[in-house]
Each structure stands twice: as structure tokens, then as C-alpha cells.
Amino acid sequence: MTDLFDLAASQRDQSWRPLAERMRPKTFDDFVGQKKLVGKTASLRRMIEADDLASMIFWGPPGTGKTSLARLIATITASKFVEISAVLSGVPEIREVLKTAESDLKWHTVRTILFIDEIHRLNKSQQDALLPAVERGLIVLIGATTENPSFEVNRALLSRSKVFVFERVEAEELEVVLVHAVEIEKASRKIGITVDDGLLHRVAQMADGDVRQALTVLEMLIKSAAATPKGDKHLSVAELEDLLQKGFLAYDKNGEEYYNLISALHKSLRGNDADAGVYWLARMLEAGADPLYIARRLVRFASEDVGLADSQALILAVAAYQSCHFIGMPECAVNLSHLVGYLAKAPKSIDAYRAYNNAAKEVRENPNDGVPFAIRNAPTSLMKDLGYGKGYIYTPDNPQAKQDFLPDRIKTKRFW
Numbered sequence: 402m403t404d405l406f407d408l409a410a411s412q413r414d415q416s417w418r419p420l421a422e423r424m425r426p427k428t429f430d431d432f433v434g435q436k437k438l439v440g441k442t443a444s445l446r447r448m449i450e451a452d453d454l455a456s457m458i459f460w461g462p463p464g465t466g467k468t469s470l471a472r473l474i475a476t477i478t479a480s481k482f483v484e485i486s487a488v489l490s491g492v493p494e495i496r497e498v499l500k501t502a503e504s505d506l507k508w509h510t511v512r513t514i515l516f517i518d519e520i521h522r523l524n525k526s527q528q529d530a531l532l533p534a535v536e537r538g539l540i541v542l543i544g545a546t547t548e549n550p551s552f553e554v555n556r557a558l559l560s561r562s563k564v565f566v567f568e569r570v571e572a573e574e575l576e577v578v579l580v581h582a583v584e585i586e587k588a589s590r591k592i593g594i595t596v597d598d599g600l601l602h603r604v605a606q607m608a609d610g611d612v613r614q615a616l617t618v619l620e621m622l623i624k625s626a627a628a629t630p631k632g633d634k635h636l637s638v639a640e641l642e643d644l645l646q647k648g649f650l651a652y653d654k655n656g657e658e659y660y661n662l663i664s665a666l667h668k669s670l671r672g673n674d675a676d677a678g679v680y681w682l683a684r685m686l687e688a689g690a691d692p693l694y695i696a697r698r699l700v701r702f703a704s705e706d707v708g709l710a711d712s713q714a715l716i717l718a719v720a721a722y723q724s725c726h727f728i729g730m731p732e733c734a735v736n737l738s739h740l741v742g743y744l745a746k747a748p749k750s751i752d753a754y755r756a757y758n759n760a761a762k763e764v765r766e767n768p769n770d771g772v773p774f775a776i777r778n779a780p781t782s783l784m785k786d787l788g789y790g791k792g793y794i795y796t797p798d799n800p801q802a803k804q805d806f807l808p809d810r811i812k813t814k815r816f817w
Contacts, residue, residue: 419616419617419620420582420585420586420616420617420619420620421612421613421616421617421620423585423589424578424581424582424585424612424616425469425472426466426469426473427473427476428473429441429446429473432466432469432470432473433466433570433574433575433577433578433612434465434466434568434569434570434571434574434610434612435465435466435470435567435568435570437568438470438565438567439470445457445565449473449474449477449478450477452477452478452479452480454474454478454480454514454541454543455541455562455563456535456540456541456542456543456561456562456563457542457543457544457562457563457564457565458520458543458544458545458546458550458554458559458562458563458564458565459471459543459544459545459546459565459567460546460547460548460549460550460564460565460566460567461547461566461567461568461569462547462567462568462569462610462611463547463611463613463614464570464608464610464611464612464613464614464615465567465568465569465570465610465611465612466567466570466612467518467545467546467567468518468545471484471516471518471543471545472484472516474514474516474543475514475516478514479511480511480512480513480514480541481502481505481511481512481513481514482513482514482516483498483502483513483514483515483516484515484516484517484518485498485515485516485517485518486517486518486519487517487518487519487520487521487522487523487527488519488522490517490527491527492526492527492530495527495530495531496530498513498515499530499531499534499539499540501513502515502534502539502540503534503539506539512540512541513539513540513541514540514541514543515531515540515541515542515543516543516544516545517542517543517544517545518545519545519546519547520544520545520546520553520554521546521547521548521550521553521554525555528554528555528558529555531558532555532557532558532561535558535561535562536561542558542562544562550564568610569609569610569611570610570611570612571610572602572605572606572608572610573605575604575605575608575610575612575615576601576602576605578612578615578616579601579604579605579615579616579619580601582616582619583596583601583619586619586620586623590623592628592631592632592633592634593631593633593634594623594633594634594635594636595633595634595635595636596635596636597635597636597637597638599638600636600637600638600641601619603638603641604618604619604622604641618641619636621644622636622640622641622644623636625640625644626640662681662684662685662688662690663685663695663698665677665681665684666678666681666682666685666695666698666741667698667702669681669745670702670706670741670744670745671702671706671749673745673746673749674745675741675742675745675746678741678742678744678745679738679741679742682695682734682737682738682741683734686730686734686737692725692729692730692733692734692737693722693725693726695737696718696721696722696725696737696740697722699718699721699722699737699740699741699744700715700718700719700722702718702744703715703717703718703744704753704754705751705753705754706744706749706750706751706754707744707747707748707749707750708749708750708751708752708753708754709750709752709753710747710748710749710750711747711748714743714744714747717739717740717743718740718744721733721736721737721739721740724736725737752817755817756816756817757816759816760816763811763814763816767810767811770808770809770810770811771808772808773805773806773807773808773809774788774789774790774791774792775790775791775792775793775794775804775805776790776793776806777789777790778790792804
């Protein structure tokens with residue numbers, strides 16, 4: 402449990418801290434990405450600047466600024482800011498925080514903002530312990546999670562919180578951060594640092610929108626680069642490749658080889674080759690690929706390439722995704738192998754894929770065709786007087802009846 406005001410007061414020389422920690426934004430202008438949340442006209446930013454906060458959940462991929470924004474709030478708010486980790490805290494710790502928060506509010510009229518990192522790791526009883534305090538307004542809860550809060554956060558707690566979605570940071574924005582980070586490291590280490598052309602772009606692409614990962618890779622490159630007699634360092638693409646080959650860096654989620662492997666898996670299944678499919682699956686999983694990402698791609702494949710030829714494929718694909726979510730690696734590898742074998746051997750149809758693309762093309766070109774009056778909803782007498790629902794035929798009672806469901810302009814159009 403950490404009171405960030407005390408933490409800030411105690412820190413002097415921070416050069417020992419990881420680069421990603423030292424690069425955390427100190428103002429909204431320092432923030433990378435998330436303009437919908439922290440841009441000058443964003444409602445969340447206005448709430449923070451006005452120090453008028455409600456309970457909220459920050460949901461998004463790792464390294465997209467959830468914790469950074471919470472800690473930025475700590476420097477702005479007049480409320481007491483308390484941070485706990487869901488991994489390290491149980492019900493007793495939570496109750497102690499709530500007890501102190503109640504005392505602070507009663508005797509000092511100071512409200513408490515409680516930030517819980519990885520809130521999805523709290524079990525039901527731990528989340529239940531928070532609910533009365535949130536309901537009474539005793540605390541403002543800010544939870545950060547990489548998991549879908551609809552599944553991982555107590556429904557009652559979720560209904561009393563606003564969910565803000567964080568998106569992956571664009572590679573171009575990440576590259577700007579890396580350039581700035583190199584300058585920070587030059588000043589911190591008091592050395593010269595030069596960089597191969599294209600290296601920072603490569604690191605930004607590899608990070609897949611994860612600012613923390615990009616900065617960690619950069620820091621590792623700086624630490625591992627050979628120094629000149631004067632202590633200066635040069636960061637090279639060759640050094641990056643060497644670190645990748647030695648397994649020092651995370652799986653290259655956005656490099657060419659990654660997409661080559663995904664493509665190989667997809668095309669093997671499309672070509673009905675189960676042996677090749679399971680081989681490329683193993684290549685990806687053994688290299689550290691996220692099984693949930695592979696499962697998502699296979700859910701898409703089940704509708705795009707198998708489709709109506711075997712609708713059971715989609716059910717199995719969703720079940721495999723859920724299995725990966727529930728049990729994780731290495732156990733879920735067999736679930737994905739099961740799915741890969743099924744999809745490879747299933748009959749194929751791309752009718753659903755083509756039908757949607759045809760319909761989407763029509764909508765993009767003509768987005769405002771009106772809904773035919775006969776199939777409009779008519780819950781009020783006024784709408785009925787205007788002709789809403791008039792002439793609608795209930796098909797189950799009259800299956801032979803002819804009626805048009807498309808807008809008049811395209812009523813004879815076929816998408817399938």
C-alpha cells in the first residue's frame with residue numbers, strides 16, 4: 402500500500418529506477434496517445450482538472466497509460482490518494498484502507514481516492530468488501546485492468562463505475578517517446594548515444610502499442626551496447642537482432658515473421674492441411690505468442706472461411722477461446738490444437754464473409770436509406786398514425802406472403 406504524496410517526497414535521485422518509470426507523464430501534455438481520454442476537450446480530463454471524480458475503471462492493453470493516468474490524478478487532486486496492488490492485498494488490507502478513509506472523511510473532511518492496479522485479480526469477496534464504501538461515496542474507486550471488466554469486475558461494482566477504454570498507442574507516437582527517452586538517458590548517464598537509422602521505428606513496431614515494453618527494450622539495448630573508450634554507446638539493429646535471437650526480449654508481436662507465422666497458420670487451415678496447421682500453431686506458441694490472440698484469429702476464421710458450411714466451427718472456436726482464457730498456457734495449447742484440427746478438416750464457405758463485405762460497401766456508398774415503414778417499430782399511437790408498422794406481415798403466420806425488408810432503392814439487391 403502506497404501513499405503517493407509520501408513516495409514523491411521521499412524520492413530524490415531516481416536514476417536507479419527503470420526507464421519506463423522515469424518516463425511516466427507528469428502533465429497531460431506529456432501523455433502519449435489516449436487523446437479521447439486526456440485531450441484538451443476530453444470529458445475525463447475536465448473531470449480530473451476540476452477534481453470532481455466518480456468511481457471509474459480504466460480498461461486496456463498493457464502499457465497504454467492506465468497506471469500513469471491514475472498517478473497523474475494523484476498529483477492534481479486535493480483528495481488523499483492511496484494505491485494498492487490487487488496481487489498483494491487481501492480483504493484485511495482493503496478494510497484497513499476503508500477504515501482510514503472513513504476516519505479521514507469524518508474528522509478531516511478529506512475524501513480518499515483508492516487506486517487498485519490489476520483490479521481483475523481481486524476475488525469476489527475482496528470486490529464485495531469495496532462495494533459499501535463505493536455506494537456510500539466514502540471512496541472514489543479507480544481500478545485498472547487489462548481484462549474485460551464485464552467478466553472480471555463485480556456487476557454491482559461495475560454498475561457504479563464509469564468504464565474508460567484505453568487503446569494501443571500508435572507506433573508513430575511511440576517512436577517520438579523513444580527519441581525523447583534517448584535524450585533522457587544521455588543526460589542521466591552523461592554519455593553520448595547514437596542510434597542506427599530505423600532502429601527506434603523497429604522497436605516501436607515491435608512493442609505493439611505498449612509504451613512500457615518499448616522503453617524496456619530501449620533500456621536493455623543501452624545497457625547491453627558496447628561502450629567506446631569515452632563511455633559513449635551506439636545502438637544498432639544488429640544488437641537488437643542479437644537480443645531477439647537470445648530470447649532476451651519479448652516475442653516480436655508486430656514484426657514481419659510474426660505475421661508470416663499467422664499467415665502460414667491461416668492458409669494451412671484454408672488448404673485443409675491439419676498437419677501444417679498444428680505445426681505453425683506450435684511454432685507460434687513455443688515462441689511465446691499470446692494464445693488468446695491466436696484464438697481470436699481462429700474465431701474469425703471459423704466464420705470467414707468455414708462459415709455456413711459448418712456452423713459448429715464457430716461454437717467450437719468460441720469454446721477454445723474461453724478455454725484459453727480460463728486455463729492459460731501451457732494447458733490451453735491442446736485446446737487450440739483441437740480447434741486447428743477441426744477447422745482444417747471442416748468444409749469451407751466464404752459466403753458470410755462476402756455477404757457482409759457486399760452489404761458494407763453498399764452502406765458506405767449510401768448510408769442514409771430509410772427503413773421501410775412496414776418494418777419500423779411502432780410503440781406509440783403517434784407512430785402508428787404516421788404509418789409505422791402499417792402493412793407488416795407476421796411471417797410465421799403467413800410464410801408464403803411477399804414483403805420487402807430492404808430500402809426501396811435497393812429492394813431487389815442481393816448480397817449473398
